[in-house]
Amino acid sequence: xxxxxxxxxxxxxxxxxxxxxxxxxxxxxxxxxxxxxxxxxxxxxxxxxxxxxxxxxxxxxxxxxxxxxxxxxxxxxxxxxxxxxxxxxxxxxxxxxxxxxxxxxxxxxxxxxxxxxxxxxxxxxxxxxxxxxxxxxxxxxxxxxxxxxxxxxxxxxxxxxxxxxxxxxxxxxxxxxxxxxxxxxxxxxxxxxxxxxxxxxxxxxxxxxxxxxxxxxxxxxxxxxxxxxxxxxxxxxxxxxxxxxxxxxxxxxxxxxxxxxxxxxxxxxxxxxxxxxxxxxxxxxxxxxxxxxxxxxxx
Amino acid sequence: xxxxxxxxxxxxxxxxxxxxxxxxxxxxxxxxxxxxxxxxxxxxxxxxxxxxxxxxxxxxxxxxxxxxxxxxxxxxxxxxxxxxxxxxxxxxxxxxxxxxxxxxxxxxxxxxxxxxxxxxxxxxxxxxxxxxxxxxxxxxxxxxxxxxxxxxxxxxxxxxxxxxxxxxxxxxxxxxxxxxxxxxxxxxxxxxxxxxxxxxxxxxxxxxxxxxxxxxxxxxxxxxxxxxxxxxxxxxxxxxxxxxxxxxxxxxxxxxxxxxxxxxxxxxxxxxxxxxxxxxxxxxxxxxxxxxxxxxxxx
Numbered sequence: 001x002x003x004x005x006x007x008x009x010x011x012x013x014x015x016x017x018x019x020x021x022x023x024x025x026x027x028x029x030x031x032x033x034x035x036x037x038x039x040x041x042x043x044x045x046x047x048x049x050x051x052x053x054x055x056x057x058x059x060x061x062x063x064x065x066x067x068x069x070x071x072x073x074x075x076x077x078x079x080x081x082x083x084x085x086x087x088x089x090x091x092x093x094x095x096x097x098x099x100x101x102x103x104x105x106x107x108x109x110x111x112x113x114x115x116x117x118x119x120x121x122x123x124x125x126x127x128x129x130x131x132x133x134x135x136x137x138x139x140x141x142x143x144x145x146x147x148x149x150x151x152x153x154x155x156x157x158x159x160x161x162x163x164x165x166x167x168x169x170x171x172x173x174x175x176x177x178x179x180x181x182x183x184x185x186x187x188x189x190x191x192x193x194x195x196x197x198x199x200x201x202x203x204x205x206x207x208x209x210x211x212x213x214x215x216x217x218x219x220x221x222x223x224x225x226x227x228x229x230x231x232x233x234x235x236x237x238x239x240x241x242x243x244x245x246x247x248x249x250x251x252x253x254x255x256x257x258x259x260x261x262x263x264x265x266x267x268x269x270x271x272x273x274x275x276x277x278x279x280x281x282x283x284x285x286x287x288x289x290x291x292x293x294x295x296x297x298x299x
Numbered sequence: 300x301x302x303x304x305x306x307x308x309x310x311x312x313x314x315x316x317x318x319x320x321x322x323x324x325x326x327x328x329x330x331x332x333x334x335x336x337x338x339x340x341x342x343x344x345x346x347x348x349x350x351x352x353x354x355x356x357x358x359x360x361x362x363x364x365x366x367x368x369x370x371x372x373x374x375x376x377x378x379x380x381x382x383x384x385x386x387x388x389x390x391x392x393x394x395x396x397x398x399x400x401x402x403x404x405x406x407x408x409x410x411x412x413x414x415x416x417x418x419x420x421x422x423x424x425x426x427x428x429x430x431x432x433x434x435x436x437x438x439x440x441x442x443x444x445x446x447x448x449x450x451x452x453x454x455x456x457x458x459x460x461x462x463x464x465x466x467x468x469x470x471x472x473x474x475x476x477x478x479x480x481x482x483x484x485x486x487x488x489x490x491x492x493x494x495x496x497x498x499x500x501x502x503x504x505x506x507x508x509x510x511x512x513x514x515x516x517x518x519x520x521x522x523x524x525x526x527x528x529x530x531x532x533x534x535x536x537x538x539x540x541x542x543x544x545x546x547x548x549x550x551x552x553x554x555x556x557x558x559x560x561x562x563x564x565x566x567x568x569x570x571x572x573x574x575x576x577x578x579x580x581x582x583x584x585x586x587x588x589x590x591x592x593x594x595x596x597x598x
Contacts, residue, residue, distance in 0.1 A: 030560065031555050031559065031560035031576055031577055031580060032577075032580070127557070127561035127562065127565065128560065130561050130562050130563065131560070131561060131562035150567075150568070199577075200555055200580050201555075201575075201577040201578075201580070215568045220554070220574075220575040220576060220577055220578040222576075222577050222578075222580075223577070224555050224576070224578075224579070224580025224581075225577055225578045225579045227580075228577075228579040228580050228581060228583065229582060231582055231583050231584045231585075232532060232582045232587060233528075233531060233532070234584075235584045236584070237584070237585065254527070256330050256499055256523050258426070260330065261329065261427065261430070261499065262429050263429050264429065268447055269514045275519075277499055277500040277521075278330055278331075278499035278519055278521050278523030278524055278527075279500075279519040279520050279521075279523075279524045280523070280524045280527040281330060281331070281499050281500070281523025281524060281526075281527050282523075282527065283527030283530055283531045284527065284530050284531070284536075285531055285535070285536070286536065288531060
């Protein structure tokens with residue numbers, strides 16, 4: 001088998017050991033979530049499988065058998081990428097995540113699965129690669145090979161795009177829920193382009209080539225703001241719970257629309273009455289109390 | 300007395316009646332607040348004062364005697380502009396505001412003060428000028444002369460700048476609370492400039508000349524979002540209450556800083572550890588419950 005990505009020839013040859021010793025993990029330790037990616041080789045020769053360490057087998061079986069780990073760890077099966085070529089090996093990329101606040105639980109789990117005896121290395125990005133570096137070394141004997149998160153993000157976008165041409169898409173008719181549909185974005189001449197990376201906060205990058213980019217802006221209103229406010233307002237704990245609550249709710253009851261202010265459209269600036277003028281602008285503690293009181297009367 | 304503003308000569312002459320009949324009011328009826336501006340002439344001749352209608356005297360005395368009207372109306376005395384020239388008349392501009400949700404109370408008050416008998420007109424901007432137009436006509440016989448709010452905003456900026464050269468300023472050392480100070484901004488060659496107008500929502504305008512501008516962008520995250528979320532999270536009712544609570548609080552307890560993620564600075568992109576990475580990113584219902592529980596134990 002042979003494939004080319006970004007000029008590198010992917011030569012799959014299980015007998016020829018390439019890259020660092022298995023298992024291959026990558027981690028992005030963000031402000032809210034840890035994203036763990038695990039490469040499962042699918043081109044191993046029978047000899048290689050035989051000589052595989054017991055610990056590696058145990059880790060692979062544990063990760064693959066489950067889609068949930070503990071209370072908060074999840075494997076996003078729908079993100080899984082098959083037939084990937086990395087370091088000249090073919091295999092499957094598995095995507096796992098858990099809250100950064102559970103890092104100590106994760107380190108204990110890794111220890112109990114025997115990671116400490118492998119004395120291996122893990123490539124790691126994100127602030128947590130700095131913050132938790134000493135803990136990893138001390139508790140599971142793991143060296144974190146630190147890479148910058150934004151460098152890795154840009155390389156990752158190019159990698160994903162080369163292997164999954166459907167991954168980069170845009171929405172047709174995004175505001176029309178009946179007509180809204182995905183279309184693949186033609187990435188053959190993308191430069192320059194902007195990347196808006198929404199994590200706990202937001203970074204905005206201008207990308208000029210596969211290796212040249214600049215962080216041009218950012219915002220502290222990001223996923224952490226959304227989840228923090230949702231958690232305090234509704235008691236939900238996860239992003240999925242918040243999205244589920246939102247799907248069952250009616251945003252026009254909390255958002256102030258152009259028509260709530262104008263009584264209709266604001267035609268001079270082509271602002272339709274249905275456009276949100278002020279997100280959460282109708283929220284009021286007094287109205288909430290009145291609403292709960294009325295609800296209570298009708299129970 | 301003579302002054303020039305935007306090419307118009309302001310010739311104060313109390314015996315020569317210019318402009319529409321008094322009283323002169325202007326209103327901006329926004330999504331959250333109504334901003335009412337009242338022009339009190341200070342150049343009236345004795346004859347003019349004698350012939351003034353009783354209703355006009357009553358309105359002026361009521362507005363000037365108080366700085367608070369009912370439960371929610373306020374006159375911002377610190378905004379007051381003296382020696383203004385409008386329509387060839389000299390006088391004082393008074394600034395009053397109340398929540399748009401109290402509009403029906405305001406209309407009743409205006410009726411009780413005899414506005415209905417004046418059959419006057421009021422210049423009005425904002426969405427409420429459209430939404431409440433029929434109510435004003437029916438209940439207090441007032442015609443709303445509607446002007447576009449963004450047109451008025453741009454004219455207002457030029458007017459204020461011409462009369463109050465200290466009004467347009469910037470902050471030196473804004474992040475250093477000891478050194479932070481105001482400096483007047485030299486507005487002699489301002490074009491092109493951006494106006495970020497934060498109301499319930501946000502409009503961003505590019506201004507090319509006193510009469511030429513474009514609404515280039517906007518955001519639905521604005522003052523309404525801030526007040527709505529504050530109200531639901533703290534029970535506060537007004538912007539002032541929210542600001543007071545914030546002044547007594549410690550934002551680092553709710554915001555996630557770069558150092559909370561990186562354990563320190565993120566030097567590659569010159570992001571200091573003290574910078575907010577994720578506004579409200581530390582909020583968590585579970586942490587709140589734990590905090591309240593611990594607080595309860597120590598009561």
